[in-house]
Amino acid sequence: xxxxxxxxxxxxxxxxxxxxxxxxxxxxxxxxxxxxxxxxxxxxxxxxxxxxxxxxxxxxxxxxxxxxxxxxxxxxxxxxxxxxxxxxxxxxxxxxxxxxxxxxxxxxxxxxxxxxxxxxxxxxxxxxxxxxxxxxxxxxxxxxxxxxxxxxxxxxxxxxxxxxxxxxxxxxxxxxxxxxxxxxxxxxxxxxxxxxxxxxxxxxxxxxxxxxxxxxxxxxxxxxxxxxxxxxxxxxxxxxxxxxxxxx
Amino acid sequence: xxxxxxxxxxxxxxxxxxxxxxxxxxxxxxxxxxxxxxxxxxxxxxxxxxxxxxxxxxxxxxxxxxxxxxxxxxxxxxxxxxxxxxxxxxxxxxxxxxxxxxxxxxxxxxxxxxxxxxxxxxxxxxxxxxxxxxxxxxxxxxxxxxxxxxxxxxxxxxxxxxxxxxxxxxxxxxxxxxxxxxxxxxxxxxxxxxxxxxxxxxxxxxxxxxxxxxxxxxxxxxxxxxxxxxxxxxxxxxxxxxxxxxxxxxxxxxxxxxxxxxxxxxxxxxxxxxxxxxxxxxxxxxxxxxxxx
Numbered sequence: 001x002x003x004x005x006x007x008x009x010x011x012x013x014x015x016x017x018x019x020x021x022x023x024x025x026x027x028x029x030x031x032x033x034x035x036x037x038x039x040x041x042x043x044x045x046x047x048x049x050x051x052x053x054x055x056x057x058x059x060x061x062x063x064x065x066x067x068x069x070x071x072x073x074x075x076x077x078x079x080x081x082x083x084x085x086x087x088x089x090x091x092x093x094x095x096x097x098x099x100x101x102x103x104x105x106x107x108x109x110x111x112x113x114x115x116x117x118x119x120x121x122x123x124x125x126x127x128x129x130x131x132x133x134x135x136x137x138x139x140x141x142x143x144x145x146x147x148x149x150x151x152x153x154x155x156x157x158x159x160x161x162x163x164x165x166x167x168x169x170x171x172x173x174x175x176x177x178x179x180x181x182x183x184x185x186x187x188x189x190x191x192x193x194x195x196x197x198x199x200x201x202x203x204x205x206x207x208x209x210x211x212x213x214x215x216x217x218x219x220x221x222x223x224x225x226x227x228x229x230x231x232x233x234x235x236x237x238x239x240x241x242x243x244x245x246x247x248x
Numbered sequence: 249x250x251x252x253x254x255x256x257x258x259x260x261x262x263x264x265x266x267x268x269x270x271x272x273x274x275x276x277x278x279x280x281x282x283x284x285x286x287x288x289x290x291x292x293x294x295x296x297x298x299x300x301x302x303x304x305x306x307x308x309x310x311x312x313x314x315x316x317x318x319x320x321x322x323x324x325x326x327x328x329x330x331x332x333x334x335x336x337x338x339x340x341x342x343x344x345x346x347x348x349x350x351x352x353x354x355x356x357x358x359x360x361x362x363x364x365x366x367x368x369x370x371x372x373x374x375x376x377x378x379x380x381x382x383x384x385x386x387x388x389x390x391x392x393x394x395x396x397x398x399x400x401x402x403x404x405x406x407x408x409x410x411x412x413x414x415x416x417x418x419x420x421x422x423x424x425x426x427x428x429x430x431x432x433x434x435x436x437x438x439x440x441x442x443x444x445x446x447x448x449x450x451x452x453x454x455x456x457x458x459x460x461x462x463x464x465x466x467x468x469x470x471x472x473x474x475x476x477x478x479x480x481x482x483x484x485x486x487x488x489x490x491x492x493x494x495x496x497x498x499x500x501x502x503x504x505x506x507x508x509x510x511x512x513x514x515x516x517x518x519x520x521x522x523x524x525x526x527x528x529x530x531x532x533x534x535x536x537x538x539x540x541x
Contacts, residue, residue, distance in 0.1 A: 055424075072424075081420075082289075086289070086477060103408075103411060103428070131473075
C-alpha cells in the first residue's frame with residue numbers, strides 16, 4: 001500500500017441520533033499514517049463523527065470505509081468506566097492485550113513485560129498494584145493511553161484526550177501521539193485547544209455539522225474559517241426540513 | 249473437649265441430614281457467592297432479588313403438576329426465571345420504564361401468582377417449604393443438582409472471566425474490541441437464574457438470594473481486589489452455612505435451619521460493616537491522623 005493511500009474514507013456520510021443528523025453529507029479521506037485533528041465548536045458533531053468511524057454508531061446515510069485489515073482503537077471522551085470496580089492499574093492496562101490474548105489466550109511472560117513497558121511509557125511505573133479508583137484524572141488518562149499502546153492499532157481515534165488534564169500530562173501524552181505518528185499509525189483526535197493543534201497536528205478537519213475546511217492545519221485554522229464554523233453551528237436546526245437530495 | 253465436640257462436630261458426625269445440609273450449602277457457596285460478587289459490582293443486587301422471586305410461579309406450577317418433584321420444579325423455576333429476566337430487559341429497552349421498575353413490577357406479580365398457585369393445591373406447610381426451603385431434607389438428587397450447578401457455574405465463570413470483568417469495568421472498551429458483550433451478559437444472567445433455582449431447593453425462593461448477596465456484600469468490606477473478593481465471599485458463605493446449621497441444631501426445633509444460615513450470613517455482613525478494613529463504619533468514625541513521621 002502506498003504512503004498516500006487512505007486509511008479512512010467517508011462518502012456522503014450522515015450520522016445522527018433518532019434520525020436527526022448531527023453531521024451530514026461529509027466526504028473525504030484521511031491518509032494512512034497521517035495525524036489529523038478534528039476541531040469545531042461545541043455541537044459541531046466531532047464526537048459523533050469519531051463514534052461513527054469507530055463503528056459505535058451506524059451511519060444514517062452514506063458510508064465509512066476503513067482500509068482492509070487495519071486494526072482500530074478508540075478512546076471515547078467519557079469512557080463508561082466504572083472506577084469503583086476493584087481491579088488494579090495493571091489489569092486495566094492489560095485489557096489492551098485483548099486482540100492477542102482474547103478470552104482464553106495465556107498472558108505469558110512476554111506479554112506481561114509488554115504491559116509493564118506500556119505502564120512505564122506513560123509514566124505510571126510503580127502504580128501497577130494501585131486500585132483504579134485511587135487514580136487522579138490525569139493518571140487515569142495515562143493508564144488508558146497505556147492500554148491504547150498495547151492495542152497496537154493501525155488507526156487510533158482519540159476524543160478530547162487532553163480535556164481537564166494538566167499541562168505536564170498533556171505534554172507526556174502528546175509525545176505518545178507523536179510517537180504513534182512516527183510509527184506511521186493513523187491518528188485522529190478531537191481537540192479543543194487550537195494552539196496544540198497548530199503546534200502538533202499537520203492536518204485538521206474543521207467541522208460544523210459539515211466540513212468547513214479540511215487540509216493542512218495552517219490553511220484550515222484561519223480566523224475566517226473559525227468564525228464561519230461558529231456561525232454555522234449556531235444557525236443549524238436539527239429539526240429542519242429533510243435535506244434535499246440533489247441540493248448540490 | 250466434649251463440649252466443643254458436641255457443639256461443633258457431633259451433629260455432623262451423628263446425623264446424615266446435617267452432613268447433607270452442609271454439603272449442599274458448601275456447593276451453593278462455591279458458585280453462588282462469586283455470582284453474588286459480580287451482581288454486587290454491577291449494581292444488580294436487587295435484580296438478583298427480583299429474579300429469585302420470579303422463579304416462584306414457575307416452581308409452583310411444577311409443584312401443581314407433579315407435587316414435590318425435583319425435575320418439574322427445577323424446570324418450572326428455570327423457565328420462569330429466564331422469562332422474567334428477558335421480559336424485564338425487553339420492557340426496559342422498549343418502553344419508558346427503567347429496568348429496576350419493570351423488575352419490581354414483574355417480581356411482585358410473580359410472588360403473588362406463585363403463592364396463589366401453591367395454595368391452590370397445597371397446605372400452609374407446603375407453601376412454607378416453597379418460600380423458605382428445607383435445607384435439612386436434601387436428598388441425593390438435590391445434592392447432585394446443587395453440585396452439578398456449582399461445577400457448571402464455576403467452569404462457565406472461569407471461561408467468561410476476562411470479558412465479564414471487562415464488561416463490568418469498561419463496557420464501551422469491550423464493545424470496541426469484541427462483540428462478546430451481549431453473549432457474556434446473557435450467559436451471566438443464565439448463571440444467576442441457575443444458581444437461584446439451585447438455591448431454591450435448599451433455602452426457598454425468598455432466602456436463596458441471601459447466600460448469594462450477603463457474603464459478597466460482607467467481603468467488600470475487607471478487600472478491594474476482585475480475586476480475593478470472590479474467594480472471601482465463598483468462604484463467608486461456607487462459614488455462614490456451617491454456623492447457621494450449628495446454631496439451629498443447638499437451638500432445637502425452635503430455630504429453622506434456612507433462616508439461621510441467612511441470619512449467620514447477615515451477622516457476618518453487619519460485623520464487616522462495623523469493623524471492615526475497607527470503609528467499615530468504625531474506621532470512618534474513628535479517623536486516625538494522616539501518616540506522619
